[in-house]
Amino acid sequence: MVLYVATTVRWERQARRADTSAGLLVWQDAMTAWASRIELRALRDVDAGLVMNDAMLPFVLDAGQANVAKAPPGIDTDRFYPPVAGWNRERHLSSVCRLSEPRKRLDRLIRAYREFVRTDEAAPKLVLAGQGVLPDEMQWLISDSGLASRVLIPAGRSTRRIDRALPGASVHVQTSEEEGLGMSVLKAMASGLPVVATDTAGTKECVVEGVTGRIVRQEPEQAFATAFADRVCDILARSGPSMAVAARERCKEAFSTNATLARFTAVYDGLLGSTTDKR
Numbered sequence: 001m002v003l004y005v006a007t008t009v010r011w012e013r014q015a016r017r018a019d020t021s022a023g024l025l026v027w028q029d030a031m032t033a034w035a036s037r038i039e040l041r042a043l044r045d046v047d048a049g050l051v052m053n054d055a056m057l058p059f060v061l062d063a064g065q066a067n068v069a070k071a072p073p074g075i076d077t078d079r080f081y082p083p084v085a086g087w088n089r090e091r092h093l094s095s096v097c098r099l100s101e102p103r104k105r106l107d108r109l110i111r112a113y114r115e116f117v118r119t120d121e122a123a124p125k126l127v128l129a130g131q132g133v134l135p136d137e138m139q140w141l142i143s144d145s146g147l148a149s150r151v152l153i154p155a156g157r158s159t160r161r162i163d164r165a166l167p168g169a170s171v172h173v174q175t176s177e178e179e180g181l182g183m184s185v186l187k188a189m190a191s192g193l194p195v196v197a198t199d200t201a202g203t204k205e206c207v208v209e210g211v212t213g214r215i216v217r218q219e220p221e222q223a224f225a226t227a228f229a230d231r232v233c234d235i236l237a238r239s240g241p242s243m244a245v246a247a248r249e250r251c252k253e254a255f256s257t258n259a260t261l262a263r264f265t266a267v268y269d270g271l272l273g274s275t276t277d278k279r
Contacts (some may be wrong), residue, residue, distance in 0.1 A: 001048040002112055004071075005056060006180025009035045012103070014178070019233070039062075048267050052181040055201035069267050072205065074260035075186045076112070077252050082192025083167055087244035089236045092125045092152070094169035094193070096184035098175070099153075100132040105198075107141060109175040112228035114145040120233060126173075127152045129165035166191045171235050175228065176200055177218065189213075189251040194243035196231045199226040210239075212221060 013032050043049055043063040050071045051057055060068045093113070097104040106128065118122045126147075128134065134153060142151045154165060166172065172188030172195045179185075179202035185195050186206055195213035197203040207213045214231035218224065235243060253259060 001039045001046045002048045002050060002271070003042055004050040005043070005060065007056070008053045008059060009039055011178055045191055049269050050264070050267060053201045053205040056180075067267075067270075069263060071263035071267065072181050072255060072260055073183070074257035075183075075190045075251060075255050077190045077256045080163070080166065080187050080190035082244065084216060087170070087192060087241050089170050089240055090124065090166075091170040092127045092167055093232065094126050094165045094172050094188065095126065095130075095174065096172075096187070097163055097174070098132050099128065099130045099134045100137075103177050105175045105177050106134070106138050106223055108228070109173060110138065110141050110145060110147065110151070112173075112175065112225040112232075113151070114147060115225045116229040116232055117147065117150065119229065123150075124150055124170060124236075125150050127154065127165045127169070129154050129162045131162070163187060166193065169193055170240065171196060171232055172213075172227075173232065174198065174203065176203075179203055182206055186251055186255050189247040189255075192244045192248045194235045194240055194247055196228060196235065206250075208246070208250060212243055214252050 010032055013028065040063045043060055046065065047067065049065045049068040051060055051068060052070070052072045054070065057068060057070060078172065095106075095109060097106070099106070109126075128151060139251050154161065166188050169188070170189075170193070172193040174182060174185060174195065174197035175181070175265055176198055177200070179200040181202040182197070182200070185197060185203060187246045188195055189206065189212060195203075195207050197207060197215060198215065198218050199215050203215055207215055209215045214223065214235065214268045216231055218227045
């Protein structure tokens, strides 16, 4: 048996602590500790572990699983590809995520976009695409920030409809607190989009800082909006064309279906070979 892991339960639940009451935190911490024990036991008991990023490699090894390999999922680069006309700074900014998921921190994205609009009245619109419904507090933040006419939420929640937000964009943006990899980032890169994203384990696996996009530190929180907006402005003003080309090439070379499939099959070939040898 092979176990494929992107993150840990402790990392995943860390983002939810800020909005959790003291009483619930006690219960949550107890359940997280219990789930973590199951997680570690599962990693020890399987025949091999597959991880999506470098941050997970030492975690799985420390859990006692020696047979571990990094094998991120692949992107169909024939389905996701740049527009024939090439990169265009006039196109919208794209964000694709589960709209109601707290870990995606859309509040930070909206505040960063507000800062962007303050510095550039001609800033392109922001398209928030994804499964689920945008929470009322996010809708209020958009309205209170004077962005109701600039932030667009496409109708329809099918995967194909959501993916349409990418090819016609200029920059892909992501403000998650935690990502195991970030499939929307890879789809955007395959579509020839520079990426501006937070410094999660998954983002650092995908984006090459200053080459295919920009990675923004999450702390200090009070400086985040300005820092994020500055990175987007820089790409639109200067580095967008070269980053668009580099993003596409990196996705093809490192994360296309052809590039990643061999890593999966190598693990299974090794397991099947060892089973045959035992017989």
